[in-house]
Amino acid sequence: MSTSTPTARRPKAPDTRGPVRKLLTSFGFQILAALVLGIAAGLIGRQLGATHDTHTVLSDTLDKIGGSYVTLLRAAVVPLIFTAIVASISNLRRVQNAARLAGQTILWFAITAFIAVSIGIVLGITIQPGAHAGTDLVKGAVATQGTWWNFLLGLIPQNFLGLAVNTTTGPTDGTFVSGVNFNILQVIVVAVAVGIAALKAGRKAEPFLAFTESLLKVIQRVLWWIIRIAPIGTFGLIGSAVINYGWDKLTSLAWFAGAIYLGLALVLFVVYPILVKTHGLSVKQYFTGVWPAVQLGFVSRSSIGTLPLTERVTERNLGVPRGYASFAVPLGATTKMDGCAAIYPALAAIFVAQFFHIDLNIMQYILIVIVSVVGSAATAGTTGAIVMLTLTLSTLGLPLEGVGLLLAIDPILDMGRTAVNVAGQALVPTIVAKREGILDLDLYNAPRNGLPFAEDIDDEDAASASTADAGSPEDAAAAAGSADAEETASVR
Template identity: 30%
Template sequence: MARNKKLGLTARIVIGMVAGIAVGFIFKFILAGQEERILHLLGFDIALKALFVDGFFHIGGEIFISSLKMLVVPLVFVSLVCGTCSLSDTSALGRLGGKTIGLYLVTTAIAISLAIFAALLVSPGEGVQMQSDATFDISEAPALSQVFINIFPSNPIESMAKGNMLQVIVFAVLFGLAMAISGKSGERLATIFTDLSEVIMKLVTLLMNLAPYGVFFLMAKLFTTLGFETIASLAKYFAVVLAALLIHGFVVYAVILKLLSGLNPFIFFRKMRDTALFGFSTSSSNATMPITMETVTKKLGVKNSVASFTVPLGATINMDGTAIMQGVATVFIAQVFAVDLTMSDYLMVILTATLASIGTAGVPGVGLIMLAMVLQQVGLPVEGIALIIGVDRLLDMTRTAVNITGDAMVSCIVGKSEGAFDQAIFDDINAGTKEENVDFHHLR
């Protein structure tokens, strides 16, 4: 009987996270504490860092992240093809896309408005005199015309290889539509894609069982190298961003979910625990996408025809957490440099950041690019970004958790409005949990 009473996935991930943080603190103390001189003379500090921090922790964490990213393109392509070709009314795709993109833009606008209001209320940059030698490279954001051109792939295989998700989404939708109108040939191919989708989801389940170990490695390395001195010097900025993220994630999303779908927010958040922990530890919406997809379909009850579209699109363009960072950072940098922004400036920040969430999708360093665009739009020095880089890593983890929660929330609303939602699965607290533990004994 004792063998069946295993810890749940959430508990195991939390244990891995806490253990990783504790080990990270221990290594940080050993490598930079009072024993530094002795360790340095004996060469132990270099050996410990090379063996554990740059060795086990780094390798284990990178393998875990790569394993998750490995599934993203096949999962998005196969799931979206399955979802599109199963639509009985192909005209519903336009309505589905309009609802999804509209909701993502609205939540992003609310997020940055909340952030600006919170920053103006607290004034985190007042009285701050900071110098920073931090450097950063920001790629130039593409022109709006080029954004629309880049959505359509000239080589879909190259798009998959490069992980250009907007192009993969467009190709998958077109491929699925072609299958839907291809008669018997499309039906035969749809059966193959359905089987592929099931196999990929089983692979997701396998990787979820390894999550506690991957989370341990990621946390151990992060907290060994994290500079808490910088966080202390930017405590007010850090606290405002974190508070705005939590309010948006727990209050704003709960209100929107209840008003637009009537669903119980408490059940929603309970079922999102595992996925939020994944997002927090990986700091990547794309890497967490396979887990988000499984949670949305298996635990929240959204049909694949909707989830296969809303989740990948959300991971690409939904950047509520990033928008919150931009709103607070804009006010913070303006206060540090003693620049007074007008109401029209703040409205321009809201508009720019909301539209930039789509315009910069898929561009490396997207958060910094969007922030640079916002700062330039209102005449603030882009060099101010260097002041906040030091604390951005830890906040990025929380931003990702908020982003993927928003993806799931919008998926539920759109699924409910389209009649592609299973209320019984949503209400069942244990829905999807039976897949957590995989029996490997039959492989022997």
């Protein structure tokens, strides 16, 4: 396979901030500060008598702040998924050996999922969280049940947008209340079909593909503004979680929560570093490069909501070429779920079996592995993994009432699950790019001392800036061409 020279990239903006301003404006510091302040506000709220059933001004305020931020993220999910997938598929026309890259990406998705689910099974058998659970847990079914038939039928689009309108009767006054929902799996199917059709249409589809890529840039810019206010949303989400769930809810499920976070830690801090090291890459550079996206995934609990930042750190920090990253990262955000679709359903299924005193045989453990590796798309990059859990339980023949046992602490677990998901979504493209000889090693090993998340500069602006800085028209043209090369260079 032929390799190309590293793609020309515009240099990072010089960092002229002082130490104090650099700390205060650091995304990581802002998220950490919001976490601490949110926990403090939640504890204060509980001291003032606020609980899940008892509301106060503080609890309502925190709930509105956190809920509004989640609403903003969800509002951008559908257009982001559609445009990102169509654009990522269309980008394959610029990539040499596209089929090989796609195959390698899917293969490594499966390999890492297999490792993660194996860790979950081993921890479930060893720690036995179901045997240590309290007897006062509430059993109950959930509204959404995942089965293989539901999963397969759910892939068939009901309409172009995967749109569904649900109408229910109000609990008190008998009025009708309608709500609009999007089936994310159907949106993905429609986007994949449109993207492939556009590729097959050839030159006549170029205007559509150009429009889709432009629309994606606009949506990503809007979502980037939403990401910028993530510390505010974090403050409300964490504070509301502490009030609604409290630390006492962890008492009867402490062994299960501990097993989940132990499994997540093993994958994030042991398995991923081993994979990075065995491919001749620096573990420190990987973590410093991907950490901003991991932090946002932790607080937002949405792989899709974190997608723009994940793609940005994968390209700008880890050195994955844009043509490949723009395909692999959106694909991973919808199907690569080591936390939600591998560790969690494995441990949760074993927990339910132990709680109901059901012995699992070797075939059922194999089914857990198969469901986790094959059924990852059931999570579809949105918050929560209940559908994936019910899919696993129904496949194993375990009581679905067991899902209700774990709902109380699901938001607490979902933060860690999504963080691992995001880390894996950046890891696999990095590994594949390194194996295929297209990883920009200079960029991967570069010090993280600039402003890697500065606003994108349009090509026209870059050309204008180059003209102002260049000493001659020839220099200006060369600089502008370097900026354009980042967008159009093929990956070899």
